[in-house]
Amino acid sequence: MADKIKFALALLLLVVGVAGFYLLGEQAMIIRVLAVLAGVAASAALAWQTEPGREFFSFAKESTAEAKKVVWPTRKETLQTTGLVFAFMVIMAIFLWVTDKSIEWALYDLILQWRKS
Structure with a gap:
């Protein structure tokens, strides 16, 4: 249950950060982006x-490692x-x-012309 509450608070912090961008509309752009x-x-x-957050970050780290293993084709192969x-x-x-x-x-010359004659 504690994980769900933490995750909900994390989403709330994300929404507050995005809302801060719009609420600080009269401030300098750098302040809005920093918010x-x-x-x-x-x-x-x-x-x-x-726990789901740790699993996600672990998955992201492993995905990055796997993406580095990709062998791209040479220019000639491409x-x-x-x-x-x-x-x-x-x-x-x-x-x-x-x-x-x-x-x-087949449709026009043979069939349609045949019907006209």
């Missing part, structure tokens, strides 16, 4: 004290893959155009 950042920091600090995609797109466009014209010919 939002203070609300976010206080909210994150309080959320970190809850250009080859892009070329294949464009070639396939052209082939499909030609195929669909031929199919469309064939159906148009």
Whole structure:
């Protein structure tokens, strides 16, 4: 139950930080931004004290570590893959155009012209 109360207070701090941005509308922009950042920091600090908050921060840390392990393709691989995609797109466009014209010919020239005569 204490975790739920802490989490609710963390959300409240976040809302207060964002509301401070609008309530301090006549102040300098830096003060307004600092109000939002203070609300976010206080909210994150309080959320970190809850069990779900600790699990989330652990998950975020592990996700960052996994993202660093990603192997990006080289420039050559990227250009080859892009070329294949464009070639396939052209082939499909030609195929669909031929199919469309064939159906148009079959419907218009054969069927509709046959009915007129």
